[in-house]
Amino acid sequence: MFKNYIKIALRNLWRRRGFSLINIIGLAIGMTAGFLILLYVNFERSYDQFHTKKDRIYRIVSDIKTPSDSFDTSLAAWAVAPTLEKQFPEVEAAVRIMNVSMLVRKDDIKFKETTTFAVDSAFFRVFDFKLIQGDPKTVVKSPFSIVLSETAAKKYFGDQNPIGKSLKIMEEGHIATVTGVMEDMPENSHINADIIFSLTTYTQVLEKDSDLDNAWGNYDPASYILVNENTNPDLLQAKFPDFLEKNSGDEMREYKMFVTLFIEPFKDVYLYSTRGGNGSGSITNIYIFSIIAIFILLIASINFINLTTARSVERAKEVGIRKVVGAEKQQLAVQFIGESIIICLIAFLVSILLTTLLLPFFNDMAGKIVSPGIFSTPFHIFTLLLLSLTIGIVAGLYPSFVLSSFKPINVLKGNFSTGTKGVLLRKSLVITQFTISIALIIGTIIIYNQMNYMRNQELGFNKEQLLILETNATESQETLAQAIDNLPGVISTSLGSATPGGGNSSAYSEIQNKKGDLQIANLGLYFVDYDYISQFDLKLLAGRGFSKEFASDSTEAMIVNEETIKLLGYNDPNEAIGAKFKQWGREGQIIGVIKDFHYTSLQEAIQPLTMRIELNHYNKLIVKVNAENSTRTIASIEKKWQSILPSAPFDYYFLDEYFDRQYRSEERFGNLFLSFAILAILISCLGLLGLAAYSTLQRRREIGIRKVIGASVSGIVNLLSIDFLKLVFIAFIIASPLAWYAMHQWLQDFAYKIDIQWWVFLLAGSSAVCIALVTVSFHALKASLSNPIKSLRTE
Structure with a gap:
């Protein structure tokens, strides 16, 4: 039938x-x-689900409130994670992860590595990133110990066994020893890097004087904790206010910067967190x-x-x-x-x-x-x-x-x-x-x-024909800028700590408001040179730009955007000229106000921004090139680069392409x-x-x-x-x-x-x-x- x-x-x-x-x-x-x-x-739903301890891992995040503003961040202060591990028996282990970009060299092989993490020693015990060689308990414990992915190991050492061999890292050429090789991290992980090295490199050597393990006001690494079995995360989080009061209460009151800590389930970070971080869906x-x-x-x-x-x-x-x-x-x-x-x-x-x-x-x-x-x-x-x-x-x-x-x-x-x-x-x-x-x-x-x-929104700055070179605050960058400035096809050059769309630092600031008081706020901060404002065609609304004719501009001058003067209560940009400020150990006065421009993605509202001259904080060389024969101009720039910075790879991008990539997702x-x-x-x-x-x-x-x-x-x-x-x-x-x-x-x-x-x-x-x-x-x-x-x- x-x-x-x-x-x-x-x-x-x-x-x-x-x-x-x-x-x-x-x-x-x-x-x-x-x-x-x-x-x-x-x-998309499989992100971070391969970790066997995923149900016990949490990310520590912060809400920060000052008298002027409040914002949430995916980060925690340097001292939070290690102190939680010491003071709470519920916390089995804590890991801080700092995303860094650094130069890595081996003989004639040199790369600017952008997917590099500095991590605490518990990293491979908390997360299930498989080590092919090396002891997960000690592989990133000592300063300048480094773990390579299989891809990175092959790139630098070919078919040789890399364990025990050395690499030069950072501009200074510090010697790092390869202590482990890991499988390439899976793509469905919001933590993804080709190179892992020890965070003690910073806390015990490079930034030893900063005492980072006890820094409660410095926010840089992402922090994760592994809690014990049967730990109630809500009860643990309820203890955080007393924890902060005990360890940094006096400091918060002194600086009038009050912090609230929260924990986010690690398995939900990629899809559900609204705070961003290393990666987000x-x-x-x-x-x-x-x-x-x-x-x-x-x-x-x-x-x-x-x-x-x-x-x-x-x-x-x-x-x-x-x-x-x-x-x-x-x-x-x-x-x-x-x-x-x-x-x-x-x-x-x-x-x-x-x-x-x-x-x-x-x-x-x-x-x-x-x-x-x-x-x-x-x-x-x-x-x-x-x-x-x-x-x-x-x-x-x-x-x-x-x-x-x-x-x-x-x-x-x-x-x-x-x-x-x-x-x-x-x-x-x-x-x-x-x-x-x-x-x-x-x-x-x-x-x-x-x-x-x-794509067509008025950005408030010029992004066309701007070539960005990553100089990483090298001592020769000013010499390089002068040499490139004289090349045919180069219109102008400038140095800065960041470019629009590339993020910015956040600085604890005290600035005189309309009432005459020093108002506390966390403000965006760009370190720029004298030509930065003209290089991006930023518009001055009041006052003046930085000038070499005023010696004090390099130490005592600040330029702010419109959002900053609104925050301070000024109705007219001219009213803010001469207002006093204190920021990161510097004191001075506001000399200019610029029109707001989109220095972050258009998905984010324009926030208050300050600009100062700080010669040792520039890490980007901005070159405005002529549209005609740009290929020949770039080749000439590369020759100058190789003659002045022979140890660093020539790495560049056009700002308009970089800015457009922000909207690729x-x-x-x-x-x-x-x-x-x-x-x-x-x-x-x-x-x-x-x-x-x-x-x-x-x-x-x-x-x-x-x-x-x-x-x-x-x-x-x-x-x-x-x-x-x-x-x-x-x-x-x-x-x-x-x-x-x-x-x-x-x-x-x-x-x-x-x-x-x-x-x-x-x-x-x-x-x-x-x-x-x-x-x-x-x-x-x-x-x-x-x-x-x-x-x-x-x-």
Whole structure:
């Protein structure tokens, strides 16, 4: 019997190859999109889940409040982690992690390593980063001990055993000894580095005089603790206020800088923390993609129902004859469900092929290796197979019920009708499809406009043709700047501690406010030279810029931005000129106020910023080059670099490219959203195609009569199209408020964002109408051009 079912099913599928192909393609595309999203979501949710002690690891974070401001940070003071380990029996181990960028050399091999961490000795005992060589208890205990990833070890030592060998690190060329080799850290880890070296290098040698282990006001490393089994994290956190009062209460009151400590579950840091840090994802994006996957699979299932029901007219007589010769309703239902499952299994195989072909492109769009191959995760393939069978059964239930319920007498007389309930269901399904599609169109337009807004936002500074060289505060950087300044193609040079978009230091500051009091605040700080302001075309609103004509500018002068004077209560920038300040051991007065500029990402609001001259704190050389022959100019700059800084690798980037890279994750999100939106719309068109086919089959006699009495082709096309446009209009009414709410929530993550305009909805609705008309027109034209004699012959 089952063999006969399969034979009949395959024969029917082959007889109506067009319908079968549309069904298979729709399901395959839907399952492929769903599978790719499943891989992406699963990868994002897998971050940091491979650590066996993940449930006992927490990150220590801080809220800092001064009389002027408050802010939260992913960091803790240097003294917090080691003191917690000493004073709390619940804390089994503590680890501080400081992200550093340093020069690493071995003979003629030299690299500027940017993925380097300085860590406490418990690092490899707390986290499950596998050591291939070395003792996890002692491998980063001694100063200048260093652990290399397999990739880094091969880069510096080739096939030699690196253990016990030396590398020169930092500008000063300190000798570091390789004490361990670790496996490359997995990509799904928010802690990711190629080189790990001992934090005691700083605390016991380089910064010994700073007594970092007892510094309660210096924030630099990220801090993690491993708690004992059965420790209640809420009870532990409740002890932190007394802990801070005991250890730094007097200091907090003296400086009027009050700290609150919190703990974040380590396994939730990547997706759920709003404080940033080494790496962060977005749980909102995960929810969005998960919903899109559900929508796409739902649309694919709806298509199957509509397309199969559209064929019910053609198979009505087949069902009638089968019932006359004794077929049971249950047998017919099994037959049609079986056909549904066969289509789904074929679509499953096609989706496996499509996923295999598309996965490399998908990894590239996602900007990470979401999966090296679909067969690397057999469980996901099994999930997709189970999903296919479920879709086949669920999507086949309604058509099988309708087809197996036909009354043989009425069918054989030609009085077949599926009734108003069936029509209402099919129209409801199409409305659902286009509600989803229109919402996705609206979302795509808004995301594109937001990205375009961020790219074209007025930044308040010039970022064009600026070449940034990492000098790392070397003693020869001023000599290098002077040498480069004289090269053809170089317009000007400047030195600074940071560039817009590259972050900034935060400094405890006391500045005279409008009332005449010294107001305490944590303010952003740039160390700049005399030409920095003109180099970036920053606009002075009051006072003057730094000048070599005033000797005191190098020690007693400060320039602030608009946000700073607002914080201090000044209404006019000129009122702030001459205000006194104390900052990091320096005292002086404000000599100028500059217009606000975006010195961080556009996702963040502009914060107060101060600028001072500090000759030994520059680590970036900013070179403005002529757009013409820039390649030749860069080559000339490299020659000067090699002659003046021969031990350092020539490392540069253009500021405009660097600034644009800040929005790469948002652009990737937008591109992925657009791709899946297009797939959803494509599958929706297939569903509309199915309903159009069904409608024309149902009304073929009516169309024939209308043509006989003189109806035109355009009149018939309009007649058939108007019903579908009503469905699209209803979908538009439903989709618009839902899409507005969803995108309004998404935009809240941006400090500077677009307003959602009315024309976005009009454009989305018009696009949906055009898509519907193009889709329906195929069957409408086919029906209007057909010979009416054929459709009336059965009357």
